Amino acid sequence: xxxxxxxxxxxxxxxxxxxxxxxxxxxxxxxxxxxxxxxxxxxxxxxxxxxxxxxxxxxxxxxxxxxxxxxxxxxxxxxxxxxxxxxxxxxxxxxxxxxxxxxxxxxxxxxxxxxxxxxxxxxxxxxxxxxxxxxxxxxxxxxxxxx
Numbered sequence: 352x353x354x355x356x357x358x359x360x361x362x363x364x365x366x367x368x369x370x371x372x373x374x375x376x377x378x379x380x381x382x383x384x385x386x387x388x389x390x391x392x393x394x395x396x397x398x399x400x401x402x403x404x405x406x407x408x409x410x411x412x413x414x415x416x417x418x419x420x421x422x423x424x425x426x427x428x429x430x431x432x433x434x435x436x437x438x439x440x441x442x443x444x445x446x447x448x449x450x451x452x453x454x455x456x457x458x459x460x461x462x463x464x465x466x467x468x469x470x471x472x473x474x475x476x477x478x479x480x481x482x483x484x485x486x487x488x489x490x491x492x493x494x495x496x497x498x
Contacts, residue, residue: 386427393425393477394437401483405490413487415462420445420482427476434478435469442467442480449484460487 384392398420405414422441426434446465454460467482 384425389425389427389477393423394441395423396441397421397423403488412490414490416459416486416488418484418486420484422480422482424478425476426478434476435473438469438478438480442482445482458489461485462487 398418401417401419403414403416405411422438422445424434424437424441426437428434446467449461449465450463453463462485465482465484467480470479470481
């Protein structure tokens with residue numbers, strides 16, 4: 352699934368990559384990046400919490416937080432798959448580091464297994480992949496209410 356860009360009314364805007372001209376300006380209503388902007392922005396990693404689940408009746412003091420980690424790469428070389436290779440390298444390196452360091456900040460523990468996948472839709476020269484992770488996190492308490 353490709354990330355969506357919407358106008359103020361919620362209508363999906365097409366993604367567009369500009370011509371070879373680095374100084375190309377997008378017209379009003381066009382969505383996307385010029386090549387110059389894309390080179391400055393990418394590669395990019397977007398970390399987004401998806402949901403948090405927990406059972407307040409349980410004796411466990413932990414909740415589960417599901418987090419999406421999206422990797423985007425811009426590669427406009429003549430090689431058809433160089434951008435794809437970079438996405439794979441970044442996602443696999445993150446997976447290996449999460450396996451080695453399963454606890455972050457002495458309180459956030461990643462659950463196994465960890466997997467990643469590439470987006471089916473390819474909008475060359477943009478390449479995307481995603482890892483969805485589940486973390487055990489300490490339950491937050493409201494000190495005034497006692498829970």
